[in-house]
Every structure is written in C-alpha cells, then in structure tokens.
Amino acid sequence: MRIVVLAGGIGGSRFLLGVRAEAGPAGEPAESVTAIINTADDVTLHGLRICPDLDSVMYTLGGGIDPERGWGREKETWTVKEELAAYGAEPTWFGLGDRDIATHLIRTRMLDAGYPLSAVTEALAKRWQPGVRVLPMTDDRVETHVVVADDDQGTNRRAMHFQEWWIRHHAQLHAEKFVPTGAEDASAAPGVVDAIAGADVVLIAPSNPVVSIGTILSIGQIRTALAETAAPVIGLSPIIGGAAVRGMAEKCLPVVGAEVSAAGVARLYGARRDGGLLDGWLVDETDAGTSVDGIEVRAVPLWMTNVDTTAAMAHAAIALAQEVGKRA
C-alpha cells in the first residue's frame, strides 16, 4: 500500500513512527510511505539554513531525536550557542545545538553549492535511514511570516519570521495574519505530485493545521494534486477536547477564523466533495459525536503515547480510507 503523509515537525514525526510501524513488518523499512514535510518554518540563522520540521522527522525516524524535548538531538550540547552569545551575535533565542549544527553546516554547504533542498534531504537521510521517503514540500524558499500588533487595535503592526513569533515570543504577541512568503511562486518538490497521484491513501498528520499543514496546502501544485488524486484523504485531529495536543495550535486557529475544536479544524480543511481537503476525519474519543458536513468522522484514541497507540491511529485512518474508498 502506498501511503502519503502530509506532516509538520514534532507531532508529524511521532505520527510517522506509527505509520511506519503500521505499514512495514517489524524491523523492515516501510519504503512505501512518502512523507511530505512542511518547510515554511525554515530559517537562516548565523548563516546556517535550518529546517526544523525536516530535521525533527529525520532525527525521530532515525533514532537521533531528544525524546524529552521532541526536537533536536539527544545528548545535545550547546557550546557553539553559548560562544555566539559571548560574541553578542544575535539571535540568541533559537535552540541551536552542537550536534544539530553539523546537520545545518552540511545542508548550508550543499545548498550554497547548488543542490536543491530535496537532494540535500536525501543526502542527510543516508545517515539516518528514516525508513520512509522524506520529501520537503518544495525546493523553493517559502517562509511563514506573522503580522503582529501589540493589541487588537493593530497598534505597532509589524511582520516577523514565524520562528521569532513562536520561539522568541512564545506566540504571545497578537497575530493578525500568517503569510507563507514565497508560496505563490513555489513548485512542489520533485516526487511530491507523483506520490500524491499514485497514492492508495493520503493521511493528514495531527500537525498544526495552520502553520504546518496549511503552508503545505499553500503550494498550488500540491493543492491540485490532492484534489485530483484517486486516493481518499484522511485527516487526524490535532485538537482533543478543545485544546492542542502539543504546540500552540490554539494560538493559530483563531487567526484564520477557525474554532479551536476537532470540528473546527475539519471545517477549516473542508470537505473534498465541496472543494476542500478531507474525505474522512479521525477525532479523539473525547470528541465522539463530532460531525462535519461531507466528511466521514470516526472517534478513536488519538493520544500518541507510544508507537503502538500511534500505529493503531494509522491503522484506523487507513481503515477509514478503505471504507470511504469503497463507497466512492
């Protein structure tokens, strides 16, 4: 079975662990899984090109992630970061670990040499052997910027990189708008459109619906491929009982006028038959009874406590895909 997963960083990585376990026999790689990863969180700091979501996926699937933090390398040290701060080099708020920096150095060097991000990602994956095909959503530069103001009246309105809003300001500044800068002119990375077209099922990971999945959908070729594929598209809610499982999705949803609920996210994505994204939607048992016009909703446990529970989520999503697929 050819499974395509659209995913962001930490939540997406954990979900992919479950999909890989569900798709492949234990200990064998699930090369039939293609992960299409958000790159709009990417940022250049201290001259290093950093791809937080790609790295989270690569480190998580490759066994190099810090399991407590959920991002960055395990047994990480912070010598370079401290030294940069000793020089007074800004910014100091980004978590730039020593082990992580080796990844960024290789990526930056390859990009400077003219390799596209997809080729860089493939080269880095040779070390990590993630066991699934990891593709950036695009080889073009797309970066989410946040238009913020000091209050609802739009006082002191300005734009900043998503990372600055998210990490430096902990999403506490009033956000008026998210702008995926560069998305309009961006093409899908090589392999992305073909993977979606040839998929048996497309899964939308329980990632941030606005700044992770939303930015993937901001690439026109990906939106078109999702509309045209014969594969059912099944999403998993990142909101359980009205709150984000992880991250600060509840800070992002109101900005795009969506309700912070499992139903709110499904409505944001929209029903496929009405020009939206989803054929089916998995919500947590807490949200049983959720219904959204035009979308098949099922309630199953959605806490990614370990690989087994996460594999069960992937299993339920694939089962729902087969159900809606037969009906179509």
Place this chain on the structure above:
Amino acid sequence: MRIVVLAGGIGGSRFLLGVRAEAGPAGEPAESVTAIINTADDVTLHGLRICPDLDSVMYTLGGGIDPERGWGREKETWTVKEELAAYGAEPTWFGLGDRDIATHLIRTRMLDAGYPLSAVTEALAKRWQPGVRVLPMTDDRVETHVVVADDDQGTNRRAMHFQEWWIRHHAQLHAEKFVPTGAEDASAAPGVVDAIAGADVVLIAPSNPVVSIGTILSIGQIRTALAETAAPVIGLSPIIGGAAVRGMAEKCLPVVGAEVSAAGVARLYGARRDGGLLDGWLVDETDAGTSVDGIEVRAVPLWMTNVDTTAAMAHAAIALAQEVGKRA
C-alpha cells in the same frame, strides 16, 4: 614607541605576548603595537571561513587559547567535528572545535554580508580585547598552495592547499614549491602600509619564514612599505641550533633553497641595504658567532618559555633597532 610586528600563528602569538608586555605598563593595553598577521593559511572548510593565524593571535592575546596545543580554544569540545564525520562529510582531518566554530560562523556570516576581513577581525577583537591592533595582511583572498610530488623525480605532481599538506599529510609529502595564490593581485589591508610607514621599529616574529612571513612579504605593497620605512627592521630567528623551535619550518626552508639555520633564514630575508628585509637579526645564544653580510646580528636567549623571557626578546630586538637606527 610605535611597534609593528609581522607574525604568523602560534610562534607569532607567543612573541606578541612578549611584545605587549614590553611595550605597555603591566595591565595596560599596548595600543601602540600593530600586529600584521599572515592570512595565507586561511581555508574554507564545511562552508566556514577559517583564519588559523588570526585566531591564534586573537585567542592567545585575549586569554582564550588552549595553552597546551597552542592553537584553538581552551576547554574545547569536538561535537560538531564528530557529527560531521558521522555524516561522512570531508575533510575530517582539520581540528574544528565547537568553541572555535562560533568564531568561524560569525566571520563567515560577516564576509558573506560584504564586510572585509579587517572589519571582521576588528569586530571579533571587541570580545577578546587583545590589547594590540591586529590587522590581517590583506583583505583579499590569498591562499598558499603546495605543489607536491611523490618523490624527487616529480612523480604524481599535484597541488593542494597548505593546510592539507601541513595537517593532513604532516608536511611529509615531498614539496616542490609554495604558491601564495592570489598574492600578486592582493593589496595590503587598510592600516597596514600606514602602520609600517609610521613605525619606530618593525619586528619580524620568529614565525615560519616561508609560509608565514614569506607570504606576508608576497604582498607587493607590504614589501614596498618595508623597503621605504624609516624604521629599522629587526628579525628574530625561528631556527635555534639548526632546528625549528616549533612547527615544521625545517620542511619549508629547503623547498625555497634556504639552509635550515639562523644564518640561512637571515640570508633568505636578505640585508635591507641590498634590497632585502633586515637591518638586524637576533639569534639564540646557541648560534652565537652567526654573521650575515649587511645585517647586525646579536645572540640572546630566544626560547619563548614564558612572557618574561619573551618580553626580554622583544626588549633586545628594540635595543638592536635603536642601535642600528642611531648608526644610520
């Protein structure tokens, strides 16, 4: 007294500690000292612009050097280097420490932004407060390449960066020629020519005469300024009793046809009255009796055992400068 010192890396750094102590009252900066530093060892590795000699000087005078190794930062760690090797990223033979990398990141970022190396060096020095003015010999890119062959017959002749010959091959490959690539078209960095013109004395540190001092002299504007300055030019021998005090100068001297001796180096530099570099030359007591046509030679202890012995060397060099200056 305005003192100009031409210097390479490790030996030059240690000598500058002595000059600074001799020039300024204890605890006060000797801003009257200008150090003109070789940059032809510079190399770009893993996308980082590395200036080994400038860094050795900056770390040594700023109190950040590893005193055992003589290069790189004290309490250094090697996490990034190990991770780069885990990715299979070449080269793996260069000693790239984590603390050191912060310096290279800032330098690379500033160079990429268009700042000249002299401005970058000044910015980095704000942290280290070396207490002397540190100038790169040039803002232009000059890199020493070594033409090597597998034997005297010139079998398998090829060129490589000096660092590859020096560090990777431990200067064991048969060298036929050193080429300071880019030197012909390079200008002296801002301040260099004025410092030499306005100096009361110019000191040639006991650095490698070929690949450190020799490359500084390969910049035409510096050669001219040294020929024209009213200041006496006094050198200190890096060879004691027929062997290099440190480093592998004995591997370099024969390549340029010079004898590995205190006299051999003085002859390589040449007497100023005959169009060469030196008015005076300090040799170690071991080499007492050394004489070179047209150059005043004095024998004094030249082991840079600590700052006091090194300051005494600087003192002797300045005394010799005053002696030859009066005679002129």
